[in-house]
Amino acid sequence: MLTAAIYIPAAFAEIGGCFCFWAWMRLGRPALILVPGCLSLVLFAWLLTFSPADNAGRAYAIYGGVYIAASLIWSWLVEGQPPDRWDMTGAVICIIGAAIILLGPRG
Template sequence: MTAFAYIAAAIAEIAGCFGFWAWLRLGRSVLWLAPAIASLCLFAALLSLAPVEQAGRAFAAYGGVYIVASLAWLWLVEGARPDRWDLAGGAICLVGAAVILWGPRSG
């Protein structure tokens, strides 16, 4: 469930932020804001499904997933292929997210 929640949250957040980007930076219609806001609300709801007790830990672990999803967006939506440094950085972030999420906790 964690992986699904984080991946779906990343897609929703990136899509929502892109709606604002398209309106502000690409000169698209203000109507782009309605689905952008809905997508950001969905993002927040999905992120709350993370099975950890502290919101900060859920947000920190999610950060690694968000970075990798952003690189996928860069490639699939914007048509710019990530380079080896993007991929290495994304892998490092995923390892960090895994440590935060599944590292052993005392008490």
């Protein structure tokens, strides 16, 4: 549960921060939108430091699966583009991969 409490908000912080840059560059929003975008990216990086993984690389690998699923949720809720069956299949595979990395026995 602690893992989800870290990775899920981290994913939405990163996606939100990156979306601010997307909105500025691709949607013509004012450059001022970069301020909350940068703050959101700082929040993302800070949250990942609380990962229960034993090293940064593993923490980022686990996070990758969560990020993919969260990106599809963002696309649906914020951008109005619901995921299709291929999006969902890919996200499930990624979450399973992240769970294997997180929960796999270590010697």
